[in-house]
Amino acid sequence: MTNTKILIVEDEAPIREMIAFHLDRAGFDTLQAGDCREARALLADERPDVALVDWMLPDMSGLELARLLKGNDENDDLAIIMLTARADEHDKVSGLEVGADDYMTKPFSPRELVARIQAVLRRTKSSKDKSLQSGRLLLDASAHRVSADGDEIKLGPTEYRLLQFLMTHSDRVYSRSQLLDRVWGANVYVEERTVDVHVRRLRKALTPAACDKYIQTIRGAGYRFSVPA
Secondary structure (H helix, E strand, C coil), rough: CCCEEEEECCHHHHHHHHHHHHHHHCCCCCEEEHHHHHHHHHHHHHHEEEEEECCCCCCHHHHHHHHHHHHHHCHHHHHHHHEEECCCCCHHHHHHHHHCEEEEECCCCCCHHHHHHHHHHHHHHHHHHCCCCEECEEECCCEEEEECCCCCECCHHHHHHHHHHHHCCCCCCCCCHHHHHHHCCCCCCCCCHHHHHHHHHHHHHHHHCCCCHEEECCCCCEEEECCCC
């Protein structure tokens, strides 16, 4: 759980601080937001792994916040657990339908909350560890290995993360600033041309296997991973 970030979105400070206290004791790093505006700012800067979202918030409902977050592909890796006093089955279904990964009814025990977070993280980690096959390239996330037709391709750690992100989001165009946020992290300040340097290195590593053409430059927009027909 080390370095796993949990964002707590709850407008009642005593409840928010109580949750943070128990999660800190369990070994998580916690972030706190009292409303949706503050939560969205923290999400952009800190990239938490899990967001605990209260249903009733002052500036926007937690349900609407969850819908907005899940509708943005930049939050693909974010797990959301709804926290609410609303125990009606219809409300639970509404929370899950907008993309929440779990739903907890208040009051709940700290032990149950930790267990639910750990379960969500296991599911998230399982999806991240899946192998990716595109064209002649195979990225084995569990072994941290990339190969083409069985021959291993040596990549540096940044080139590996860049390729993994692009393969996971195949056929989508990402600008340099978006790649900096998703691959390097939103709170890491490096120049956008850094992306170009690592794209060149990635293409060079893929060239012997004739897979460099999978990394495509879209003029004026950015880069995408796509296997030519």
